[in-house]
Amino acid sequence: MSQYNFGFLDEFAKKEIRRCTIKAVAIPGYQVPYSSREMPMGRGFGTGGLQLTLSLIGENDTLKVIDQGSDDSVNAINLRDFIEMTCPGINTTTSTDKADIIQSRHRIPEKELKEEQLIVLQVPYPDPLVIVEPSEEKRKQMHGEGDYSRLLVKLYEDLIKYKEITISHRYPTRINDGYVIDPSPIPRWDVPKMHQSKALILLGAGREKKIYAVPPYTDAKPLAFDDVPFRVEDFCDKRGKRRACSKCGSVSSFLDEFVDSTNGKTVYQCSDSDYCAEYCAAQSKQPFEESIDG
């Protein structure tokens, strides 16, 4: 791969992305257009996040790549391999703690991020208004005028039809009391993690050619009504008991639900594999904790 520049992108491309990133940080939540480059993979496979990572990573930086919380899924492995191949001298890790840059698809790690860390989210649809307004020109005007009433009407209609807000992911979130963003398809569970986050959150949409950001220590408020507050998924069973991860027993993580193909039973497991592994390890040291978590 020596014929390629460090980070695959040429220096001009990286410079442009960095400039757009700075602008995105300076105007929290604003979608900065950039000239998303062709990458050796299809748009929609995380090229927006990948370009951000490639333009920001340097030698000796430690990278973690996750897909829906897992370090071992195909998308995560391929992206990690590609970045390792084109960025000689970087380290990779699966540990949230040890990473400098975390590129993620559809999750923010369970463990609170630190000031010196940076998370890059892959974004399929950057504009939250796309569900109510098809014309981009009009959407830009709506953003400019802070006109989000039609998004709120969507919430109103949900409430009258289903008695609750039915948006499960890509929950529209107001940044710094200004622009409303699409926080990428993270579950509602992860939205509060963006509020006053210590780490910089960068969001990149490769196909739609937009970069936006939630700077550290910035307000991120999910849209809601005064008397119908935003709420995250609750993982309680029919008797109201919080479900635990079948692997590590944690009752405070976001759970994936799947059906065990051998016995047809529904199984719940941590979506964040690093968190799960760490929780397991911690428990083997303190075996009594399991009975407390029950």
Next chain:
Amino acid sequence: MDKVLEVKNLSKVYGKGCADCFGLTGPQADTNICPSCGSVVAAHDVSFDLYKGEILGIMGESGSGKSTSVKCLFFDEEPTSGSAVFYDDGKQYNLFTLNAAQQRQLSSRRFGMVYQNPYLGLNFDISAGGNIAERLLMSSISHFGAIRERASSLLQRAEVPTARIDALPKTFSGGMQQRVQIAKALSTYPPLLFLDEVTTGLDLSVQAAILDLIMEIQQEIETAMIVVTHDLGVIRLLAGRTLVMKYGRVIESGLTDQVLEDPQHAYTQRLVASAL
């Protein structure tokens, strides 16, 4: 009396326009298309004042510029020239010099508009209550219970059965759609309301009920209204003062009784004679 709106020399030209446009069009030229450049002079030199609680009628045939004038005031169209000052709570707003965000604020909070075609005023993909909620949410009311309550009382006021609050407007009759539009326009208790051919196309009994509703509202909350219509009956019933427009010009104006009983302009005479 408190002045609500002062419109001066409002003009709207569709097309590139030329120096002769205004001279070669109008009632005396019997056209509103400029013969030298082909532009359409939809409205020219429209001036009037409107006071609190007053209903001003604008009458004229199709294409006379009535709707265009009102659309300019509601920011649906951008005027070519002229000025309009809106007086609200001791403040003055020069309508055509405001920026887009300020215009939107005014039109969503302080003005109301009821269109002839409910498709323009309502979103047919969301419920009747949702339509009203949209306007309330624009004016930063964010309490779901309060919005529900207000929407329900407005629909009740407009005599739409409140049981239909969560139904889509496309399942409503034409008269009911118009009532929902009125309820939506009134949701922020605007001091200025524009009614563009609100009763056209409705049957007579429904027309009468809608006109009753408009008059009651005018008495209740003292909203100033501009009623655009080509129906002399509506003008006679609602408007205290009337402008008569033809080919984009105001050809006659005055108290409604006076205009209808003693029309001065030949066109108005013909109009009144043909209706009676």
